[in-house]
Structure formats: structure tokens, C-alpha cells
Amino acid sequence: MRLSMDLELQDIPGQLLLALQPLKDNKANIISVVHHRERKTPRGTIPVRFVVEMDRSKLDAVKSQLVSLGVTVVRAGEVRFIEDVAVVLVGHILDSDLGDTINRIDSTGYAEVMDLALTMPGVNEPSSAYLRIRATGKAEIHKALSILRQVGEEKKLLVIEPIEDEAA
Numbered sequence: 334m335r336l337s338m339d340l341e342l343q344d345i346p347g348q349l350l351l352a353l354q355p356l357k358d359n360k361a362n363i364i365s366v367v368h369h370r371e372r373k374t375p376r377g378t379i380p381v382r383f384v385v386e387m388d389r390s391k392l393d394a395v396k397s398q399l400v401s402l403g404v405t406v407v408r409a410g411e412v413r414f415i416e417d418v419a420v421v422l423v424g425h426i427l428d429s430d431l432g433d434t435i436n437r438i439d440s441t442g443y444a445e446v447m448d449l450a451l452t453m454p455g456v457n458e459p460s461s462a463y464l465r466i467r468a469t470g471k472a473e474i475h476k477a478l479s480i481l482r483q484v485g486e487e488k489k490l491l492v493i494e495p496i497e498d499e500a501a
Contacts (some may be wrong), residue, residue: 334387334389335386335415336384336392336409337383337385337410338383338384338406338409339378339381339406339407339409340405341374341378341404341407342379342405343378344373344379345376348404349368349381351402351404352381352383352402354402355394355395355398355399355402356385357397358393359387359388360387360391361386361395362385363381363383363384363385364385365384365445366381366382367381367445369382370398378405380407383446389410389434392403392409395409396440410457410478415468416469416470417461417465417466417467417468417475418465418466418468418474418477419465420449420464420465420466420478420494420495421461421462421464421492421494422434422481422491422493423460423464423490424459424485424489424491425460425489426459426460426461426462427451429455429469429489431451431462434481435449437480437484438477438480438481441476441477441480443468443469443470443476443479444466444467444469444474445468446464446465446466446477447465447466449462449466466478473500
């Protein structure tokens with residue numbers, strides 16, 4: 334089963350590795366890790382989101398191990414990211430701050446950029462980026478695409494969206 338966990342880690346070296354150990358011990362397959370290093374919580378900790386595939390019956394054991402290691406478990410167990418879509422951006426992607434573009438999707442809490450491929454033919458030529466976005470549902474995919482359209486307008490990027498069958 335696909336599960337999501339939001340944790341808070343202390344801002345000291347080795348904490349991310351420490352948080353991975355209980356997942357390894359319980360044979361969780363890690364799908365993604367989003368480490369928000371630049372966005373500390375009011376407590377001075379670093380928010381991290383794991384999406385894993387694992388037996389739901391092991392969730393309590395993982396949470397207990399994390400707590401015993403001093404890791405704060407904010408939320409665990411919610412099935413997330415059940416819809417995904419591929420999008421292509423064309424333009425001066427790196428010059429327009431690709432990190433900001435990705436962060437605008439990732440910071441929603443309901444969608445994340447899960448895959449990225451970048452092609453740059455030349456320094457002064459437009460580049461293209463393939464993004465795979467996953468979200469908690471179809472409505473959230475549409476919201477994420479709306480954000481991406483707005484970013485494209487602001488940054489003068491062409492956003493090539495998938496063709497959807499409205500009857501499906």
C-alpha cells in the first residue's frame with residue numbers, strides 16, 4: 334500500500350539517514366523523499382515527506398521506531414499521489430528559475446513534481462523540460478496544472494499539457 338509520512342528532523346547532519354533506517358528495517362519501498370531544507374518549522378526543524386510502499390500493518394512499528402530515534406512524526410498513513418500527469422515546458426527554463434517552478438507545485442501539499450528531465454540544446458537557445466506531477470486526486474492535478482499555466486505565463490514558458498479524454 335502506498336503511504337505518506339510527514340516528519341520533522343533536527344537540523345544536524347545524519348538526521349535524514351537516521352529517519353530512513355526504520356523504513357529499511359520494515360522493508361518499505363521508498364517512492365519519494367521531499368526534503369524541505371530551506372523551510373524550517375517554527376521549532377527550527379526541517380520538514381520531510383516520505384512516500385513509501387509498505388504493508389500498512391508495519392506503520393505503527395515504523396512510527397514507534399522513529400519516535401524512539403527522536404524524529405517527530407507529524408502525519409503518517411494517508412494514501413497519497415494517486416493521479417499523475419506528464420507536462421512539457423519549453424523556453425528559457427533555467428534562466429526562469431526551475432527550482433521556483435518546481436517549488437510552486439511541491440509547496441501545495443497536494444501535488445509534487447516526481448520526475449524531471451531537462452534538454453538544453455545551446456546556451457542561448459530555448460530548453461525543454463519533461464515533468465511528471467503526481468497529486469492526491471484528479472481535482473488536485475487540475476489545480477497543479479493551473480498553477481503551472483500561471484507560472485508559464487509569468488516566465489514566458491510554453492506549457493504543453495496532456496490531451497485528456499473528457500468521457501473517461
